[in-house]
Amino acid sequence: MGTKINFTVNGVKRSVEIQGWERAIDVLRDYLDLTGTKKGCDDATCGACMVVINGDAKKSCIIPASKLDGAEVVTIEGLCKGTELHSVQKALIDAGAVQCGFCIPGIVMELYALYTKNIDATEDEITDKLVQHFCRCTGYEAIFEGAKLAQKYLKGRRI
C-alpha cells in the first residue's frame, strides 16, 4: 500500500500515491508524465533534473518524493504560456545556447528561480548558479551569454 501526497505542479493540484522508493523526479516523470525534467547522473551532480520547489531551484533526483507533500512545484512545462516562451527560454535560444537540449530544461529552471528572487544578480552570482549544471555541447559560452540576455529581457519587461 502506498502513501498519498498532495502538491501543486505548475499551478495544478495533484494527488499521487507513492510506494516510498521514489524521488521527486520519479513522481514528475513517471507518474505525472512531466518528462521535460531530465536525468543525467546518479549522484546529483549534473543539474539536468533541476525544478523549482517553493521558489528554490532544487535537484529533483535527490529529494524523496514524500517531501513534495504540500509543496508548490514549477517544472519546465510550467514556464511557456501557450506558444509564448518565457524570457529565459527565449534568451537561451537567441544566444545559441541550445544544442542537444538535454541540459537546457535544468538551466532554464535555475535561471528562472534566480531571477525571480534577484533580477539584479551579478555575473559572479549567475556563474555560481550555472556551475551546478553540466553541458557537454556548448563550452558554456552561449549559456552564460544566454543567462545575461535573459536578465536583460526580464528587466526590459519590468520597465
Place this chain on the structure above:
Amino acid sequence: MEFKYIGKDIPRPDAVKKVTGKAFFLADIKLHGMLHTAILRPEYAHAKIISIDTKEAERCDGVVKVVTGKGCNFRYGDNIRDLTPMAVDRVRHIGEPLAAVIAENPYLANQAMKKIKVEYEPLPVYIDAREAMKKDAMLIHENSGEFWHLPGIGPIPGTNIANTYTLKKGDIEKGFKEADVVVEGEFYYPYGSCAAIEPHGSIVWFHEDKTIEIWSSSICPFIIREDIARVYGLPISDVRVHIPELGGCFGYKSDITVEQTIAYIASFVPGRPVKWVASRKEDFTSTLLGHGIRTIMKIGARKDGKLTALKTTVYQSAGAYADTAVHILIGATHNSTGVYEYPNCYLEGYSVYTNTPPVGAYRGYGHEETQFATERLMDILARKLNMCPFELREKNYLGPGKKTSLGENLWESNGDVKKCAEIVKNIVFSKPKPKQDDDYYYGRGFAGLMKSPKGAPFSSKGCYLKFNVDGSVSINMSGAEVGQGLRTVVRQVAAETLKIAPERIRVYTEIDTQFSPWEWQTIGSMFTIQGGRAVVRACEKAIQKLKETAAQVLRCDVDMLGYDGEYVFLRHDPSASVAVSQIAQGYMCENGMTIGEVVQTTSDCRLPRYSNPDANGQGTMGVSYTFGAQACEIRIEKKTGKIIIDHFVSSFDVGRVINPKQLRGQVVGGVMMAVGATLYEEIKFDSQGKILNPFFAKYRFPNIKDAPRKYTVEFVETPEEIGPFGARGIGEHPVIGVAPAILNAIYDAIGVEFYEIPVTPEKIKQALAEKEMI
C-alpha cells in the same frame, strides 16, 4: 558568390521543443505494456563464470523473467564479430552484461537483480595494451581467429592483438639517415568518456508477428537494423528502428553498442516492449570508453628544419571487445603525421584486447590522440634545432602539391593551414607574454591540426524531398541530430538551392528506418559534406521536375526555363511563367485534367573514390580534409598548480561558413570538451580492472568555471569541391589541437615537458617542487 541564406544565423528548427522540455528523448518514451530491465554487472573484470543462481530473483515482486547468457550462441559486431549480448561462460570487463531481470518497473527490476548470486573463478587482468601483448599473457579470447571480420582487418590468432595496421611511405631508413636531428617521445591519451548528459538507453519489442521494433539513443539506426535482422534471421525490412531526440553523442552512441543486449533480453518476453536506460555508472562502465591510446613517435629532420622521417607506433588498449575500436586505431595511425608532410613514414598500430570496457568512437576518432604527440614533438624539435617553432612548422605544412601519408595529392581546395596558423599566431603571439608575478606563471602554446573523415567506403547519406501543394518543402534524412545542428544545415542548404525561405522548409525530427532514407551512420564530421551534397542533389532533381511540368504548361523545352523559387518562367520572356505552387503536385488544367509528376525526389552521396588501404596501408582514405590551428594563453597558479586558460584561439578552414552562430558553438564546445580531457578527465582503473570513478562526482567533468575566460574563433573559407557551397567538416576538429597547445603552453610557462594527460594541479605542483620553483 552572393548567398541569400548560407552564412546567416538561421535559428535551429528544434530549439523551441528543446527549451520547453517537449523534445522527446529515449528515457521519455512510454509504450503500452512496457517492461523494464536491470542488468547485473560482474564483480571481476576477468573471470570464468562457475554458476549463476537466479532462483531468489525470480521469486521477487513484479519480476517477469530473469535472463542469463547461458546458451547464447551468436556473436555480433560491425567490423569484428567478437561481441556477445551477454556473458556466456566468462566475463572480460567490469561492465559486461552478466544477467538481467525483466520486471514491471525499474525499481523492482533493480531490487531483484541484487538477489542474483554468481560464482566466479578470477583470471588475470590486463588493463594496458602492452601488458596484454606480452608472450605469457592469457588470451582474453581463445578463439579470436574464428571471429568474422571485414576484409583487411582482424585478430592475430593466439595473441591478444585484435588488429594491426601498418603504413609505409618512402624509405624510413633512408629518411632517418638523412636526418641531422631526431626527437622522440612516448605519449599517453588515457581512457575517457564522451559523457553526453543523456545516458544511453534502448527499448526493444519483439512483436508477435515476428517483426522487431527498437527505439534507441543511437546515431546508427540502419546498422542496428541490419545486425539485429542478421542475428534473428529476419529480412532487414522486418526490423524497424526509431531514433528519438539525442542528448549529445560525441562518438559513443555510434556503432552498435547496447542494442543487441537489450534485444537479447527482450527476446525472452515476446509481445512486450522492454526498456533500459543506463545509470551514469553504467554509461561509464557498460557502453563505450574513448582513447586508451599510447603513441611512441620518432621524428627526423634536417638542420634547415625540413622533416625527413616519421616513425609512429600506436598501442590502443581496445577493451574486451574490439569491434568499435579497430578503425580508430587505423585513423590514429595514418593521421599521426598531423598537418605535416613527411617523405618517409613507417606508421604502425596495434589494437589490443584488454580487460576494460570496449573503446569506441570519441570526438576526433584517433586524431587528437596521436597529433598530441606530433604537436608536442614539433615544439621539442624546434628547440633542438634552435629554430622558431612557427618557422619549422611553416616549412613542412601539408598543402597544394604535397602528399599525405596515405599518398593522396593535396590541392588548394583542400584548405589552407598556413592562413589558419597565421591568424592564430597573430592573435596570441604578436605581443610579449606577461612576466611571472607573485601568483602566476604565464605561458602560450600552439598546435596545428588536420582531420580526415575516417568513415567507410560504402558510407552514404540519403535525402527524400517533397514539394507540398503550397510550394513548401518537406525534407527527410537520416542524419542523427545530436546537437551539432545538422537540421539547420539541411534547411539552409535546401533554402539556398531551392531559393525558398528557410521557414518554408520543414526538416525531419526523429529517424525511423521505416520512413527515413538509408544512411550508414552520422559519424566522422561528414554530415555537412555528404548530407549537404545529397540535399543539393535532391533539390536540383526537384527543380528539374518542376521545369519538366512547366515545359508542358508553357509549351517549350525544359532547357529554356528559369526558376526563382516562386515561378518557373521562360528565360527570354519571364512574363510567360507558372507558379511553383501550381506545379508542385502536377499542373491541373481548367477541366481538372492533371499533367506532370508530383515533385518528390531522392538522392544520396558517397565520398568519391574512398577506398580500403592497399598493401602499404595507403589509399584514398582521407578524400576530404579540414586543416586548422589552435593556440592558448594560460596562467598557472603558483600556490595551487591550477591552470587557468585565459584565452583559447581556434582557426579552421571550413570551406564555407553555413551558420556562424552554430559553427562557433561547435568550436567552443569542442575546445571545452578537450580542455576537460587535457586537465581533468580520466577513467581510472585499479589493478583488478574496477573503475574507480564511474560517477560525475569523481569523474571530473568540466563546468563553467573551468571554461576558458575567452574564446576566439576565426574561419578561413577556401571552398572545397565536394561539400555544399564549398563547406567541409568541423564537428570533431576543435578537440584535436587542444591538449598539445595547452601542454606546449605549460612548457612555455614553467619549462616542464608533459607527455601524458590529464595534467592535474597535483602534477603541476609536483613538477614545480621537483624544479624547486615553489
